[in-house]
Amino acid sequence: MKRFALFFALFAGLLLLIDHGGAYVLDRVYARTFVGQKGGILNTYFARPAPPALVLMGNSRASLDVNPDSLPVEAFSLAHPGTSQIFQSGLLSLLAERRQLPRTILLHIDLDEYIHPSFPADIRNLRHYYGQAPLVTQYSKELSRWEPLKHGLALYRHNGRLFGLAKNQYLQRQGAAPSQGFEPYAPTAQDSINTLYSTHYLAKERYQLNRAHLRYLHDFVALCRQHRVRLICFTTPYYQVPPHAPQSAALVDSLLRREHVPYLNYAATAAPAALTAMRFWRDATHLNSRGIPHYSQLLARELKPLLAVQAPEPAGGQPSAYLALAQR
Amino acid sequence: MLFNSVEFLVFFVVVTVAYWALPHRFRWMLLLAASCGFYMAFIPIYLLILLFTIGIDYVAGIQIEQAQGRRRKQFLVLSLVANLGVLAVFKYYNFFTDNVNALLDSLHITHHALPYLSIILPIGLSFHTFQAMSYTIEVYRGNFRAERHLGLYALYVMFYPQLVAGPIERPQNVLPQFHEVKRFDFTQTLIGLQRMLWGIFKKVVVGDVMAEYVNSVYNHYEVHSSWSLLLATYAFAVQIYCDFSGYSDIALGSAQVMGFRLMENFRMPYFAKSVTEFWRRWHISLSTWLRDYLYISLGGSRLGKWLTYRNLMLTMLLGGLWHGASWNFVIWGFLNGLYLSGEKLLGVRVEATERLPWWSKLLRIGLTFHLICLTWVFFRAESFEQATFIVRHIVEQVPGTSLAWEPGTAGPLLLGLILLVLVEYGYLRGRNTEAIMPHRTWTRPLAFSLALTLLIICFGVSTGEQFIYFQF
Numbered sequence: 001m002k003r004f005a006l007f008f009a010l011f012a013g014l015l016l017l018i019d020h021g022g023a024y025v026l027d028r029v030y031a032r033t034f035v036g037q038k039g040g041i042l043n044t045y046f047a048r049p050a051p052p053a054l055v056l057m058g059n060s061r062a063s064l065d066v067n068p069d070s071l072p073v074e075a076f077s078l079a080h081p082g083t084s085q086i087f088q089s090g091l092l093s094l095l096a097e098r099r100q101l102p103r104t105i106l107l108h109i110d111l112d113e114y115i116h117p118s119f120p121a122d123i124r125n126l127r128h129y130y131g132q133a134p135l136v137t138q139y140s141k142e143l144s145r146w147e148p149l150k151h152g153l154a155l156y157r158h159n160g161r162l163f164g165l166a167k168n169q170y171l172q173r174q175g176a177a178p179s180q181g182f183e184p185y186a187p188t189a190q191d192s193i194n195t196l197y198s199t200h201y202l203a204k205e206r207y208q209l210n211r212a213h214l215r216y217l218h219d220f221v222a223l224c225r226q227h228r229v230r231l232i233c234f235t236t237p238y239y240q241v242p243p244h245a246p247q248s249a250a251l252v253d254s255l256l257r258r259e260h261v262p263y264l265n266y267a268a269t270a271a272p273a274a275l276t277a278m279r280f281w282r283d284a285t286h287l288n289s290r291g292i293p294h295y296s297q298l299l300a301r302e303l304k305p306l307l308a309v310q311a312p313e314p315a316g317g318q319p320s321a322y323l324a325l326a327q328r
Numbered sequence: 329m330l331f332n333s334v335e336f337l338v339f340f341v342v343v344t345v346a347y348w349a350l351p352h353r354f355r356w357m358l359l360l361a362a363s364c365g366f367y368m369a370f371i372p373i374y375l376l377i378l379l380f381t382i383g384i385d386y387v388a389g390i391q392i393e394q395a396q397g398r399r400r401k402q403f404l405v406l407s408l409v410a411n412l413g414v415l416a417v418f419k420y421y422n423f424f425t426d427n428v429n430a431l432l433d434s435l436h437i438t439h440h441a442l443p444y445l446s447i448i449l450p451i452g453l454s455f456h457t458f459q460a461m462s463y464t465i466e467v468y469r470g471n472f473r474a475e476r477h478l479g480l481y482a483l484y485v486m487f488y489p490q491l492v493a494g495p496i497e498r499p500q501n502v503l504p505q506f507h508e509v510k511r512f513d514f515t516q517t518l519i520g521l522q523r524m525l526w527g528i529f530k531k532v533v534v535g536d537v538m539a540e541y542v543n544s545v546y547n548h549y550e551v552h553s554s555w556s557l558l559l560a561t562y563a564f565a566v567q568i569y570c571d572f573s574g575y576s577d578i579a580l581g582s583a584q585v586m587g588f589r590l591m592e593n594f595r596m597p598y599f600a601k602s603v604t605e606f607w608r609r610w611h612i613s614l615s616t617w618l619r620d621y622l623y624i625s626l627g628g629s630r631l632g633k634w635l636t637y638r639n640l641m642l643t644m645l646l647g648g649l650w651h652g653a654s655w656n657f658v659i660w661g662f663l664n665g666l667y668l669s670g671e672k673l674l675g676v677r678v679e680a681t682e683r684l685p686w687w688s689k690l691l692r693i694g695l696t697f698h699l700i701c702l703t704w705v706f707f708r709a710e711s712f713e714q715a716t717f718i719v720r721h722i723v724e725q726v727p728g729t730s731l732a733w734e735p736g737t738a739g740p741l742l743l744g745l746i747l748l749v750l751v752e753y754g755y756l757r758g759r760n761t762e763a764i765m766p767h768r769t770w771t772r773p774l775a776f777s778l779a780l781t782l783l784i785i786c787f788g789v790s791t792g793e794q795f796i797y798f799q800f
Contacts, residue, residue: 001512004518155785162739198551
């Protein structure tokens with residue numbers, strides 16, 4: 001038994017040593033990475049001397065469909081493919097904590113999210129910032145009561161990111177320059193097939209509205225109001241409007257109207273005239289680099305009058321219950 | 329309480345420390361209480377089902393041993409009916425109802441539709457039911473003396489490492505071990521812990537990462553290209569192996585830390601050179617159970633060629649149904665039965681394939697893997713239509729969307745696969761557990777454990793994915 005206790009002590013000691021040493025090295029590498037997802041774009045954003053006038057947030061449909069350079073004011077894209085509203089709310093909480101909030105946030109609402117079960121595990125994409133942003137910490141703790149214990153191992157904040165980090169570092173060394181967060185898809189021969197098949201799939205999908213997601217959007221709106229950030233929401237077009245889109249949009253709109261948040265919904269009707277041709281699409285929900293300039297221009301045109309209006313003063317709104325909880 | 333959760337880690341540490349701290353006479357109580365707690369972490373009330381069958385089988389075992397003539401058989405039948413009855417109600421009733429109602433519907437008889445039961449399947453029901461049945465059958469056959477200690481018998485059924493997903497143990501192997509006085513053994517503890525780490529690594533670094541790809545393709549199978557579907561099917565073959573053998577490694581390892589040796593459940597099945605050999609390497613505790621208690625009871629291969637084929641088909645069909653109440657599992661069993669009968673017809677002998685040249689072995693390994701992959705399509709698909717759609721689309725080479733493997737996903741996966749093959753190849757060569765778990769000096773086990781732990785922290789999927797075989 002004594003031998004085992006000695007072995008275990010040695011194992012635990014070495015593990016802690018390697019864990020902390022490894023995490024120290026990886027943290028430094030991470031902090032020096034300025035290209036690609038998995039932190040690179042976020043580091044570029046934080047390295048700016050001042051926040052831009054507008055920040056674009058959302059999932060792949062925001063990051064791939066909108067070129068920030070086309071927008072009427074200086075813009076930066078913090079949209080991250082494969083993320084949902086819980087991630088956006090956590091990220092906003094981090095920006096607020098670092099005092100790097102822009103004057104305006106353009107938030108993409110993915111209507112598909114509101115017909116699927118919640119993805120609370122999505123917050124793990126921000127696990128690097130656990131303990132640094134109230135909503136990231138709070139959502140992570142809600143995920144599992146053991147999350148604080150897991151974070152006791154410093155390497156855990158790099159879980160699932162090492163190869164992405166290595167790729168970003170490689171690209172950086174190859175000369176890839178930091179961008180304003182925009183990484184479009186080039187058209188490929190597969191695009192029309194992807195568009196046809198995914199349109200067919202979306203049209204056939206069985207769905208049930210999920211109101212649980214509204215909670216994270218509510219937190220997002222409340223945080224914007226608390227920090228006097230102007231919030232504009234939008235939804236990019238589909239190649240063909242799927243059956244669930246009107247109902248999901250109505251659900252989201254019910255919250256946004258109440259909070260007086262402007263909502264530009266391009267998914268309410270068929271794709272705008274300029275985008276009806278299949279050659280503009282990568283699949284049913286994403287434009288390729290042929291379609292992006294058309295859509296970005298359209299969005300910029302409609303944003304102009306909204307950005308010209310003075311941002312509304314907070315209407316005496318209280319932070320959400322969750323937010324209040326996180327701040328305690 | 330999943331094996332890949334922090335809850336289990338805490339539970340395991342507390343139980344193991346308490347186990348070694350207690351004198352031998354109290355240890356069974358601790359293990360039984362821990363096993364009850366482990367089972368009740370899922371649905372507490374279902375413990376009553378277990379206690380019901382334990383009570384019946386305990387009495388039946390003693391009565392079978394003491395009674396003479398027909399009464400012995402009557403008690404065996406009582407035990408089998410009780411166990412199979414529980415399985416029938418909880419696992420097969422709704423499947424039966426579904427099919428009867430569909431039949432009535434097709435005959436336009438709608439007012440006699442059978443009602444459905446609104447119940448959740450108790451976790452690991454098929455595993456502990458089969459384990460309980462093996463006890464009464466072995467006592468009936470005179471191969472094992474009935475256990476007089478109710479607590480130890482209950483522990484035989486409920487021993488937490490193998491309670492919910494096997495290995496399906498035999499009384500001869502486990503029950504005598506509960507009577508033995510166990511002494512703490514440094515080497516065995518080390519090997520057990522390393523084996524647990526290895527199981528967790530297989531599950532969360534390889535299996536669960538594969539699952540993400542498989543789920544994205546199989547959940548939207550209609551839009552994917554043939555290559556995507558084929559790749560997802562290969563990925564599922566790896567996923568199910570890592571998931572289930574990973575579970576078995578954790579089960580065997582956690583038992584070994586307390587001084588118990590459970591039976592091996594896997595021996596590199598995808599290195600099999602025939603389907604017959606595959607079934608000697610895959611889920612060994614189930615395949616030997618089916619062989620010993622079903623195939624041989626039906627007459628095995630003693631009754632001539634055609635009856636052998638019939639027995640093989642029946643055994644595998646029931647093996648398919650054991651997995652789940654769905655026609656897909658029946659087809660999965662049918663295909664396996666067909667392969668085994670075909671190999672019997674062609675005279676394929678496992679021992680003879682060992683002497684073949686390397687290229688012939690390689691070809692056979694490839695062919696066997698693909699035959700098994702075909703069965704996995706039916707295993708993974710949610711309906712017969714989905715499975716046939718996927719098989720048809722793979723064969724017809726149709727276009728569709730393709731999921732790219734990002735470096736963030738492909739990198740750890742490749743790393744995990746290489747490590748998996750290297751370590752398990754060592755296992756294959758050594759032909760015993762200790763061969764893959766270095767233990768002779770401190771340096772190697774320390775390095776092996778540290779490497780695995782760091783890989784799990786850095787690359788493991790931490791969302792606590794369910795084990796596939798828990799549903800059975």
